[in-house]
Amino acid sequence: MASAISPNLENQQFTPEIDYEEIQFFNSQALGEGSFGVVFQAVWRNKLVAVKNITRENEKQAFIVEVRQLSRVNHPNIVTLYGACTKGPKMCLVMEYAEGGSLFNVLHYSPRLKYYMNHALSWLYQCALGVEYLHNMKPKPLLHRDLKPPNLLLVDKGKHLKICDFGTAADQKTEMTNNKGSAAWMAPEVFASKKYNEKCDVFSWSIILWEVLTRSRPYNSPGATSLGILWSVHQGKRPPLIKDCPPCIESLMVRCWHQLPENRPSMSEVVIIMNDICSILP
Numbered sequence: 001m002a003s004a005i006s007p008n009l010e011n012q013q014f015t016p017e018i019d020y021e022e023i024q025f026f027n028s029q030a031l032g033e034g035s036f037g038v039v040f041q042a043v044w045r046n047k048l049v050a051v052k053n054i055t056r057e058n059e060k061q062a063f064i065v066e067v068r069q070l071s072r073v074n075h076p077n078i079v080t081l082y083g084a085c086t087k088g089p090k091m092c093l094v095m096e097y098a099e100g101g102s103l104f105n106v107l108h109y110s111p112r113l114k115y116y117m118n119h120a121l122s123w124l125y126q127c128a129l130g131v132e133y134l135h136n137m138k139p140k141p142l143l144h145r146d147l148k149p150p151n152l153l154l155v156d157k158g159k160h161l162k163i164c165d166f167g168t169a170a171d172q173k174t175e176m177t178n179n180k181g182s183a184a185w186m187a188p189e190v191f192a193s194k195k196y197n198e199k200c201d202v203f204s205w206s207i208i209l210w211e212v213l214t215r216s217r218p219y220n221s222p223g224a225t226s227l228g229i230l231w232s233v234h235q236g237k238r239p240p241l242i243k244d245c246p247p248c249i250e251s252l253m254v255r256c257w258h259q260l261p262e263n264r265p266s267m268s269e270v271v272i273i274m275n276d277i278c279s280i281l282p
C-alpha cells in the first residue's frame, strides 16, 4: 500500500514522517468522520493530537492532497499538521487536537450555545482571516473549496477558530470529486463546473455567516436533497434574509453570495469590513 503513495509524498519536504508506533490511541471511539477518513483522539510525543486515518483505498487521493496542502500553510486560523504516516501500517495524518470540536456541533448541538454566541462575529472574522491567508499564498492562491461549519474547529473555550479538512483544497481548478454533504455551502459556478476561482470560498463564507447568525441549518426543509439544493442555488435561491440583521452585515452577506463571482468581494475586502463590524457591534 505504501509504495503507491510514497512517491507523491516524498516531494513533501515539509511533512515530517511520523512513526505509527509512536501514536497512542486511548479512545477507540472516533471523534467523527471527515470528508474522508475517520478522526481519533490520541497522544503523540506527550501531546494530545487528532489523528485522521484513511480507511478506504479510494481515500488516498484526498489524503495526499490534505497532507500536501496542509504542510504548506502556517497560520493561527488554520489547524496545525504535525506530520503524517505515509509508510503504514496505516496511513494517517497527525494534527493538533481542537478540544472544542467543530463549529457545526457547537451551533446545532451544544447545550452551551448561548455562552458560545458571544464569539459569533469573531468566528466569522477569524474564518475570513484564515481564508484570506490561503488566497494570498504564492505563487498561486490556495482555494479551500469545502468551507463549512463541520470544517471549522474551536479551541481555547470556543474563542479561537481554526480551519481544517484540506482534502479538496487546490491551487487550480480541478474536478471537485469529494464534496459529499457540502451542497448547502457550494457556490453555483462550482456545481455548474464552470471556471471558478477564490470567490467560491467567499460564497461559502456567506452561507456560514447566515448559519452562525441564525443558528439554523441552510435549506433544511424536510425532503431536501443535495442535488435539489445545488440546483436551486444554481437557479438563484439563497437562505432567507435575517430578521433585524444590522444593514452592514446584511449587505456584506448578500454581496458575498452574489450569483456572479466577479460581483463578490475578495476575502481581503471581507476581512476589512468584518474588522470594522467587529469594532462597531458588541
Ligand code: ACK
Pocket: 031, 032, 033, 034, 035, 039, 050, 079, 095, 096, 097, 098, 099, 100, 101, 102, 103, 104, 105, 150, 153, 164
Ligand atoms: O464535529 P466534531 O466534533 O469535530 O466531529 C468532527 C470529526 O472529527 C470529523 O471531522 C472532529 N475533528 C476533526 N479534526 C479535529 C481536530 N483536529 N481536533 C478535534 N476534533 C477534530 C470534528
